[in-house]
Amino acid sequence: MVNFVLVAGSWLGSWAWDEVVPELRAAGHGAYPLTLSGVGEKRGVPAGQQTHVQDIVGEVERLDLRDVVLVGHSYSGIPVGQAAERIGGRLARVVFVDACVPTDGESFVSRWWEGPAELEASIAGNNGFWALPTAADFVGQGLTDDQIARFIGGATPHPGASLAEPAVLARPLGELPATYIKCLLDGAEPSDDVAALLTSDSWRLVEMNTGHWPMFSQPHELARILVDTAGK
Template sequence: MSEFVLVAGAWLGSWAWDEVVPELRAAGHGVHPLTLSGLAEKKDLAAGQQTHVQDIVDEVERLGLRDVVLVGHSYAGIPVGQAAERLADRLTRVVFVDAVVPADGESFASVWWEGREKLETPIRENGGFWAPLAADDYAGQDLTGEQIARIVAGSIPHPGTTLTGAAELSRDLGELPATYIKCLLDGPQPGEDVAELLKSEHWHLVTMDTGHWPMFSRPHELAGVLHRAATGG
């Protein structure tokens, strides 16, 4: 079985996977949810984009993991995609959960759907951090009131330097064995960059009829998708 390293998106920590972890372990996998520097219990650590990449690489190497499935949700797709390149000899698959994918020389902010300034301006105005979403921002994402309250309570401001720092890739991301999970309530189609990557024989698309945070809205279904991605089903 595989060794899963799970990395949640902006504002979140390893706790975001609490309902997914037991199901993957019950299926026989090793599971290692990871909090990135500057977030959750690591909120006091300084962080930049490459810090987050190194967080992931260090965790895999520290634990001596092989047959690794790296899972990156939302923002975390950017450091996960870079870490996957550096861990190729240990890697089974990369899974992007409704995620942004890295492009060499580009940042999360530079590909922001509203334009770079729409993200960088509020980060500057908030002391260098990206403020978490409010409860109302989660409407229409297949989340219960209780689930929304849990996300909001656990979220903390996200260090802006991780969002504005450039990704560093030395080869085509399409060469990685990858599964892309598109959450349909967050948009019916992947972005153009992901659509291009999905032309690769190494990439596979899976859709989920839920919102952008499936680890909260559909943890059982998400665990099943991750299991099948790891086992080739």
């Protein structure tokens, strides 16, 4: 048995894992979905990136969890990757679900694929928050209309400060035991930084034939993969 701590990406709270959690628990594991400060039911709480790191570390310590598998999706791979090294011997594995990975001194914004200036301007123009995606942003991601509506209906604007604050790593991320789940509809190959980490003997790659939000599009397959990581 392991204890999964699940952290969804931008705009999403713990509810995003509602179809994954029951299957993890049915397999005999602990499953603890976490809403980060500033989104969902914690909307209005000031939140930088290090706030999110502490959210994760604090939850592990509050529940006194051992044999922890930290699961970070999308943006949340950045705080999850930092939290993974900070929980020390409690960590069993870290799983990045089509996620960004932290680079010491770099932020989500600084590595934004369309360029930092565009994302910075978008956040500034939305009162310091990253605005919600529109239905058009989900095209080609393997989601039904109902799944898209569920996403948009439950999402909240994401605090821009968490996206702009740089990551802080004490040691190379490649030393951590890790699984990277690449969702192929969001790009056939991992990003260059992830590809470099996958050369480590401690990292393994798993592919899913779905889009960037597999907890919505393929929750049962995602749960199966997570259960499989528990035995690695």
